[in-house]
Every structure is written in C-alpha cells, then in structure tokens.
Amino acid sequence: MVRNFLLSLAGAALVAGCATGPKALNDGELAVPADYKSWPKFLSAVQRPDAKQVREIYMNPTAAAGSASTGFGNGTVFVMENYAAKANPDGSLATGADGKLVKAELLRVFVMGKNAGWGQGVAESLRNGNWVYASYLANGQKGPDDLSTCRACHLPLAAKDFVHRYDEHFAQKK
Numbered sequence: 001m002v003r004n005f006l007l008s009l010a011g012a013a014l015v016a017g018c019a020t021g022p023k024a025l026n027d028g029e030l031a032v033p034a035d036y037k038s039w040p041k042f043l044s045a046v047q048r049p050d051a052k053q054v055r056e057i058y059m060n061p062t063a064a065a066g067s068a069s070t071g072f073g074n075g076t077v078f079v080m081e082n083y084a085a086k087a088n089p090d091g092s093l094a095t096g097a098d099g100k101l102v103k104a105e106l107l108r109v110f111v112m113g114k115n116a117g118w119g120q121g122v123a124e125s126l127r128n129g130n131w132v133y134a135s136y137l138a139n140g141q142k143g144p145d146d147l148s149t150c151r152a153c154h155l156p157l158a159a160k161d162f163v164h165r166y167d168e169h170f171a172q173k174k
C-alpha cells in the first residue's frame with residue numbers, strides 16, 4: 001500500500017515535470033557551454049579582414065547532425081569565437097606563412113541556439129524562428145552588444161535556418 005502510494009507520487013511528479021518542461025530561453029540567457037572546445041568545427045579560421053577579425057565556429061552534436069535540406073534540429077547550439085586579427089606596426093593586417101590572418105586576443109564569444117518555444121519574447125518582426133542569441137567577453141562576463149542587432153543581421157537568412165555560411169559549411173561537409 002505504502003509502496004503504491006509512493007509510486008503514484010513519483011508518477012505525479014514526473015507528469016508535473018513534463019508539463020512544465022525545460023525553461024524557454026530568450027536573448028542573453030543562453031550560457032557558453034563549458035565543453036564547446038571539444039565540439040566539431042562548423043567552420044575554422046573564418047577570415048574577416050573587413051572587421052579585422054578571425055573567427056572560429058563550433059557546433060554541438062545536434063548541429064553536426066543537420067543537413068542542407070533539413071536545417072538544424074531543436075537543441076542546436078553554435079559558439080563563435082571572435083579574435084582580433086594581429087596588426088603590423090604600420091596598421092596593416094599581418095598574415096602567416098599560409099597567407100591567412102593571424103589570431104590575436106579573443107574579443108567576444110557569441111552563442112546562438114534554438115529549441116522549442118525559445119525566443120518568443122522578442123517582437124514578431126525580429127523573430128528568427130526559435131533561435132536566441134547571447135554575447136560574452138573573453139573573461140566570461142556578458143558582452144555589451146545590443147542583441148537585437150544580432151537578430152537584424154541574421155534575419156535575412158531565414159531560408160538557411162538563419163545561419164550565415166550555411167552553404168559553405170554543407171559544401172565542405174560533402
């Protein structure tokens with residue numbers, strides 16, 4: 001009797017847990033996953049001489065299971081490290097033996113992730129499906145960036161699941 005009672009209590013707790021579900025995140029609430037450096041690269045050493053930066057983009061296993069035809073599943077997270085590009089004394093950008101820009105200090109860690117019900121706190125006109133955005137400084141503190149600017153610049157990519165360089169990534173994956 002007692003055992004049955006306890007079991008039904010446990011059942012009720014499970015049902016309550018399911019009904020509530022995981023917390024739906026909004027911009028600024030997605031943390032930098034502690035283990036992201038062990039994830040596969042989405043793209044490596046992205047050259048951005050225009051921004052005087054070099055970027056490393058990591059994707060979690062859910063993102064790695066995405067395809068050009070289906071996009072990325074719920075649970076996808078991307079982490080992008082934005083490094084300053086090393087400058088020569090004359091101010092021009094330095095290049096290494098491989099002709100590529102040289103990474104200097106880490107300026108920002110950008111995170112974007114999608115899941116069911118996420119990102120519903122923003123105005124309809126700036127919704128990027130159920131993606132949310134966050135920005136961090138190299139020391140882990142929140143970055144000062146206005147996160148609506150992230151949305152505005154990723155928004156035109158709706159046909160590519162709001163992910164820039166979607167085609168470049170899937171072309172490399174083949």
Ligand code: HEC
Pocket residue numbers: 046048055057078079080110111112133134135145146147149150151153154162163164165166
């Ligand atoms: C002016 C346009 C622009 C703005 C603003 C912008 N992004 Fe992006 N984002 C890009 C481009 C372009 C890429 C592809 C990599 C590259 O070329 O640097 C990218 C790539 C990313 C990626 C890697 C996954 C992907 O979609 O390719 C993340 C994560 C990301 N941005 C997050 C953010 C966050 C967070 C913000 C705001 C703090 C932000 N972005 C603001 C243009 C933008």
